[in-house]
Amino acid sequence: MNQPSFADPAVSDTKRNKWLRKTRTQRIIFLLVAITPAFGGYVLFTLYPNLLSVYYSLLKWDGISEPEFVGLDNYVRMVQDKYVWRALWHNLFYMVTVPVLVILISLVLGYLLANKGYRGTAFFKVLFFFPNILSTVVIALLWAFIYDGMFGLLNGLLRIIGIPIGNYYWLGETRTALAAIVPPYVWGSVGLYVIIFMNAMATIPKSLYEAAILEGAGHMTRLFQITLPLIMPIIRVSALFLILGSLKSFENQMILTNGGPAGSTDVIGLYMFNLAFGENFHNYGYASAVGMFLFVILVAAKLIMDKFLPDRSVEY
Structure with a gap:
């Protein structure tokens, strides 16, 4: 009209x-x-x-029988549950290691591909991104084969370089199982963030680098004085996604170890899943209380990040 x-x-x-x-x-x-x-x-x-x-979370319920209202009993039980705090410690371990490794590796690879002018950059972008088209199940099964004690690729490489590792089961030992979950997370995530950081670096005017080169700035100076400050908002958002993702994900642990051995790789999401759907549990009320605890942790992590990683965009 x-x-x-x-x-x-x-x-x-x-x-x-x-x-x-x-x-x-x-x-x-x-x-x-x-x-x-x-x-x-x-x-x-x-x-x-x-x-x-x-x-x-306020009920005692197995999903089949008549639910019984128990108020805050599930939360009291959760505070006294040592397995919850053990799982939380494992979550915090992944929250620190996975985002740091993914961001560092992605920044280095993205910077090299974006600024060094290598031939076949498009091929490397596809190669690095390839793990992201695989499902979590495929990635976990692939790394389960790599870590296998008898036929695993990792033990085979160690034998080739002269380390007598024997038939060591990396996922079956409490000393190494927790750390062994980190590489599958990193390998499955780096490719996406390489592409993200490369695209962010491509938006930086070339004139800034040319002026820095005329002033005698080397690669490290340009990286820390130009590149990183200008893409810091992208890094902040990436860190947020990685931290929250590492806190709530449990697929790799479930497929590779199911929280074992002896609970050494258990995380809150997996513990909650087993409480609700495990063979000998089916405690939906208590599992929901643990889920609320995880929700509070995620909100707290977001607030802490907003406090210590403020959005300080740099304009040029």
Whole structure:
């Protein structure tokens, strides 16, 4: 509908107000139609399950029999549960090691590919990104073969270089199982962040590097004085995704070790899953309480990151 000319004295105030009300109504209807599917999906698949988990955490329930309301007993039990705190320690270990390694390796590879001018850069981008097209199950099974004691690739390489490792099972020993989960996470994540950092570096004007070269700045100076400050918002968002992801993920642990040996790789997400769906548990109430604990940890991690990693964009 064409907008009437309000400067025309022939248009009455009544007609003008009617047109404004009709236009406002059309905008409201359009906004409702546009946001309803997304908001409905959020309510149905995110908000409602979370609120239901809060209710379940106050129950003693195995998912089959009649639920029994126990109030905060599940939370009291959780605070006294040593396995929860052991799993939390493992989560914190992955929260520190995985993001740091992924970001450092991705920054180095991205910087080399973006600024060194190697031939076949497009090929390397595809090569590094390849693990990201694999499912978590495939990655975990691949690394399970690498760590195998008898036929594993890792032990084979160690024997070739003269280290008598024998038939050492990396995932079957409490001394090495926790750290052995880190490489699958890193290998499966680096490729994506290499692409992200390369694209971020490509937006930096070449004139800044040319001016720095004329001033005698080397590669390290350009990296720390130009590249990193200008892509710091991207690094911050990447660190946020990696930290939150390492806190809530448990797929690699479930497939590679199922929390073993002797709980040495158990994490909160896996412990909660086994409480709810394990062969000898089926305790949905207590599992929901552990899930609420994990939710609080995720929120706290986000707030701490906002405090110590503020969004300080650098303009050029």
